[in-house]
Amino acid sequence: MGNNNNFLDNQASFAGKKILIVDDEECIVFLFRAILELEFNDIEVDIARNGLQAVESFRSNHQELVLMDLHMPIMDGFSAYNKISEMCDSESRNMPPVIFCTGFAPSSRMKSVLEKNPDNGYLPKPISADELIDAIKLSMKL
Numbered sequence: 141m142g143n144n145n146n147f148l149d150n151q152a153s154f155a156g157k158k159i160l161i162v163d164d165e166e167c168i169v170f171l172f173r174a175i176l177e178l179e180f181n182d183i184e185v186d187i188a189r190n191g192l193q194a195v196e197s198f199r200s201n202h203q204e205l206v207l208m209d210l211h212m213p214i215m216d217g218f219s220a221y222n223k224i225s226e227m228c229d230s231e232s233r234n235m236p237p238v239i240f241c242t243g244f245a246p247s248s249r250m251k252s253v254l255e256k257n258p259d260n261g262y263l264p265k266p267i268s269a270d271e272l273i274d275a276i277k278l279s280m281k282l
Contacts, residue, residue, distance in 0.1 A: 155182040157280075160203040162187075162194040162220065163241070164212040168265075172207060175269045176276075191215030195223045203236060205280060207272075210242040210250075217242070218249060237279035241265060 157180070161172050173185050186201055188194035192215040194208065206224070210217035221238055228235040237259035240250060246262050254260050261275045276282075 155180075156184075157205070158184040158186060158201055158203040159276075160186045160188060160194060160197055160201070160206045162189075162191065162206060162212070162217065163209040164189050165209070168209070168241075172272065175272055179269075179273050191217055191220030191223075194220040195227070198224050198236075199227060202233070205236055205276060206238045208238050208240050210240060210244065218253075221253065237261070239263060239275050239279055241267060 159176060161169055161176075163169050163172070169187055169189075173187070176183060176185055184201075186197050186203060188197045190212045194206070194217075195215070197203070198206070208217040208221060215223075217240060224238075225235050227233075235257065237257070238253075239261040240246075240253075241263045243265040245264075246254070250262060254262060259279050259281075261279050263271055263275055
């Protein structure tokens with residue numbers, strides 16, 4: 141799974157970190173969680189099924205990384221991103237990297253968000269395990 145040349149270093153660097161997976165598709169959530177738990181030891185994986193749940197989870201748990209679908213019921217990924225960003229600004233906290241995972245081509249809106257923070261990322265679905273792990277390592281500077 142991925143390039144494991146620094147597997148033990150990755151395990152140590154990511155121990156105790158929290159990741160929020162935001163997606164309304166059960167199979168995506170299951171696969172992402174399984175990949176993350178296999179690749180990174182001692183991480184905490186939180187799940188949100190829509191943008192509103194993502195905002196509430198972030199408010200309570202302050203995850204260090206967010207994997208965000210864009211098209212979801214109740215609140216979409218961009219709206220959730222904006223709410224989380226506003227929350228971080230109002231609380232003088234750092235905005236965590238957000239990796240947008242979607243089956244749609246990146247819009248100008250997404251390109252703007254990606255340009256604002258180079259730690260943010262975009263992964264087109266379907267996503268391989270290697271692509272997911274590499275994007276996380278890049279965003280988290282591992």
